[in-house]
Amino acid sequence: MKIRGRGIVPGHAAGTAIVSHAPFSFVGGVDPRTGEVLDQATETMRPRLQGRIFAFPSGKGSTVGSYLIYGLAKAGNGPAGIVNARTEAIVAVGATLAGIPLVDRVDVGGLRTGDRMTVDGDRGTVELPDVQATPVVSVILRNRARILIVRRSEDVGSFRGRWSAVSGYLEGREDPKHRATQEVREETGLRGLTFRATGAPILARDNARMYVVHPFLFDAPNRQVRLDWENVEHRWIRPEELDRFDTVPRLSEVVATVLGRASDAAG
Amino acid sequence: MRLTQAHRRLLEAGTNAQRTSLRILETVARISEAERLVPIASAHVSGASYKLIGDAGLDFLEDFARDAKVAVPTTVNPLGTDLAQWRDLGVPPEFAEKQGRIARAYVAMGVQPIFSCTPYLLGVRPKFGDHLAWAESNAVCFANSVLGARSNRESGPSALAAAVVGATPDYGLHTDRARLPTVVVTADTKPRGIDYSLIGLVAGEQVGDGLPFFRGFRGNETDLKWLGAALASSGSCAMFHLEGVTPETRKVRVRGLKSLRITRADLTAAKRAHTDGTEAEMIGLGSPQLSAEELKEVARKVERRPPRIPVWVFTSRIVRDANPEAVAALERNGGRVLADTCLEVTLLEHRFGTVATPSGKGAYYLPSLCKQKVIFDDLDRLLERYA
Numbered sequence: 316m317k318i319r320g321r322g323i324v325p326g327h328a329a330g331t332a333i334v335s336h337a338p339f340s341f342v343g344g345v346d347p348r349t350g351e352v353l354d355q356a357t358e359t360m361r362p363r364l365q366g367r368i369f370a371f372p373s374g375k376g377s378t379v380g381s382y383l384i385y386g387l388a389k390a391g392n393g394p395a396g397i398v399n400a401r402t403e404a405i406v407a408v409g410a411t412l413a414g415i416p417l418v419d420r421v422d423v424g425g426l427r428t429g430d431r432m433t434v435d436g437d438r439g440t441v442e443l444p445d446v447q448a449t450p451v452v453s454v455i456l457r458n459r460a461r462i463l464i465v466r467r468s469e470d471v472g473s474f475r476g477r478w479s480a481v482s483g484y485l486e487g488r489e490d491p492k493h494r495a496t497q498e499v500r501e502e503t504g505l506r507g508l509t510f511r512a513t514g515a516p517i518l519a520r521d522n523a524r525m526y527v528v529h530p531f532l533f534d535a536p537n538r539q540v541r542l543d544w545e546n547v548e549h550r551w552i553r554p555e556e557l558d559r560f561d562t563v564p565r566l567s568e569v570v571a572t573v574l575g576r577a578s579d580a581a582g
Numbered sequence: 583m584r585l586t587q588a589h590r591r592l593l594e595a596g597t598n599a600q601r602t603s604l605r606i607l608e609t610v611a612r613i614s615e616a617e618r619l620v621p622i623a624s625a626h627v628s629g630a631s632y633k634l635i636g637d638a639g640l641d642f643l644e645d646f647a648r649d650a651k652v653a654v655p656t657t658v659n660p661l662g663t664d665l666a667q668w669r670d671l672g673v674p675p676e677f678a679e680k681q682g683r684i685a686r687a688y689v690a691m692g693v694q695p696i697f698s699c700t701p702y703l704l705g706v707r708p709k710f711g712d713h714l715a716w717a718e719s720n721a722v723c724f725a726n727s728v729l730g731a732r733s734n735r736e737s738g739p740s741a742l743a744a745a746v747v748g749a750t751p752d753y754g755l756h757t758d759r760a761r762l763p764t765v766v767v768t769a770d771t772k773p774r775g776i777d778y779s780l781i782g783l784v785a786g787e788q789v790g791d792g793l794p795f796f797r798g799f800r801g802n803e804t805d806l807k808w809l810g811a812a813l814a815s816s817g818s819c820a821m822f823h824l825e826g827v828t829p830e831t832r833k834v835r836v837r838g839l840k841s842l843r844i845t846r847a848d849l850t851a852a853k854r855a856h857t858d859g860t861e862a863e864m865i866g867l868g869s870p871q872l873s874a875e876e877l878k879e880v881a882r883k884v885e886r887r888p889p890r891i892p893v894w895v896f897t898s899r900i901v902r903d904a905n906p907e908a909v910a911a912l913e914r915n916g917g918r919v920l921a922d923t924c925l926e927v928t929l930l931e932h933r934f935g936t937v938a939t940p941s942g943k944g945a946y947y948l949p950s951l952c953k954q955k956v957i958f959d960d961l962d963r964l965l966e967r968y969a
Contacts, residue, residue, distance in 0.1 A: 322612075347638055379635050379636065381739050382629075382641070385638070385641075386637075404609075404613065407610070410609075411606050411608075412739065
């Protein structure tokens with residue numbers, strides 16, 4: 316699959332990924348002599364950055380980080396490429412000094428340490444040759460501050476028995492918002508919805524498959540849900556209760572994205 | 583981003599340093615979605631103390647200095663020690679040697695050998711409306727707020743790149759829109775002395791990266807230097823307005839903005855919150871460096887009432903050299919006047935565990951940058967306590 320982001324530092328790189336899911340500081344986070352990652356947020360213990368694609372949400376810490384990235388590259392211990400969700404000047408300037416291609420606006424939550432990937436800093440894309448993209452919609456329905464979750468039946472193709480939002484596959488060039496309203500009608504019988512928010516796609520990983528989740532928030536006029544075969548149970552919960560349920564991957568990010576967007580728009 | 587023909591030529595046929603610099607500016611412009619570069623009147627670079635930038639910074643600067651030349655008047659932040667006094671201070675020779683190399687690398691690039699956090703006091707004073715690429719947070723805050731010049735909070739390398747190219751990406755505080763206040767902060771306290779630092783610390787914590795419009799008090803340039811330095815430490819503010827005082831307040835509309843109130847109780851609480859020491863081993867005066875007037879005033883006070891712990895004053899080389907009597911008075915009373923360095927970037931921790939200071943910025947950074955305990959109080963109170 317190919318992920319479209321934003322090219323920040325030009326150039327091309329290929330390698331296997333080291334992924335950190337927390338903001339990363341090169342100062343204290345990397346051994347400057349060896350390029351070993353000391354930060355515990357990466358999934359494997361003390362991997363070396365040399366020749367790898369280093370993916371993390373954003374940089375943090377002191378601007379000395381820029382010099383450290385330069386020093387790592389000069390000694391041949393630097394990463395081959397960098398992928399961020401939101402880059403900032405410390406990492407981006409360091410990558411520029413070091414000549415390391417950098418792409419941002421990529422949801423690193425869907426990436427895994429060990430993924431093979433190529434980074435194209437000119438076009439602003441990241442490609443994962445071993446991963447298949449599956450575009451889906453995920454619809455958060457809201458009624459008086461509660462949101463709807465449904466438990467997937469044993470007859471569906473993926474994530475059987477897990478809690479989810481109303482969701483469905485996008486086919487061809489179908490408009491995601493249209494698909495979202497269709498799915499709500501089929502899976503819940505609810506009508507008279509009011510569109511509230513959408514956001515950038517969220518990447519939810521299931522081994523060699525990457526669900527490219529288009530998130531939506533609609534307000535529902537009532538809570539009278541009539542389930543179809545795809546789901547066996549439903550609940551209207553407060554958003555903060557979500558972590559008590561065994562959900563499909565990254566459902567909480569979907570909820571946070573659209574609720575955040577909705578409150579931005581209201582404020 | 584659109585480049586001028588001159589900049590395109592730099593990118594194709596310039597020196598290594600010029601090409602690297604333009605690429606840095608392009609990177610910053612991409613992140614901030616700036617569409618062009620704006621010419622700058624001066625640059626001020628951070629990242630000169632070996633204590634902070636270490637071998638990684640030294641290594642980069644020596645490489646970069648091979649063919650880098652700044653294109654506009656450029657100053658640089660304080661060093662990690664006073665290179666004329668390091669032996670007396672007990673600074674390890676290796677530290678002093680590497681610190682000297684950092685200073686020489688900057689000078690080789692054509693940077694003025696003014697290692698100061700107060701470039702606005704030292705002859706490179708920006709004019710109203712000048713665009714700048716400055717990196718020291720207190721200097722940026724002063725230039726934007728008090729002088730009406732325009733600078734974002736640059737990083738060390740981005741300010742250096744701007745100095746080499748003579749331009750910086752046009753976004754943020756270079757544009758009119760970003761200079762409007764986001765929050766009104768009223769402080770009806772008749773501040774004096776340390777109160778300006780306290781107002782800055784309290785407001786910075788509350789407004790984060792917002793742009794405060796202060797009202798309810800007045801202050802001179804020195805007062806606003808201390809306010810801005812503290813504000814830029816506890817918050818990531820790069821500018822403030824003060825009603826009836828700073829130059830861009832008249833055009834500003836504050837109706838409908840969120841408003842905050844700072845009381846005397848808030849200031850007292852902030853002072854307490856930034857004091858974690860019990861007995862100070864020295865009084866540190868700087869952060870930002872003291873002006874000539876401030877140096878002379880401290881010397882007078884110390885002469886009148888000699889303290890039993892050393893008073894170290896941090897200032898610029900220019901001010902130190904121009905005021906030998908004040909320097910002698912402080913030294914006579916067990917103190918020192920250190921030049922080209924400053925309170926929290928200098929090597930202090932090898933000698934002192936607890937530092938007393940009236941600087942809000944100092945009180946904010948000493949615990950983290952120097953692992954020191956702090957007694958944060960007014961200078962007169964400190965001199966009384968340690969008489």
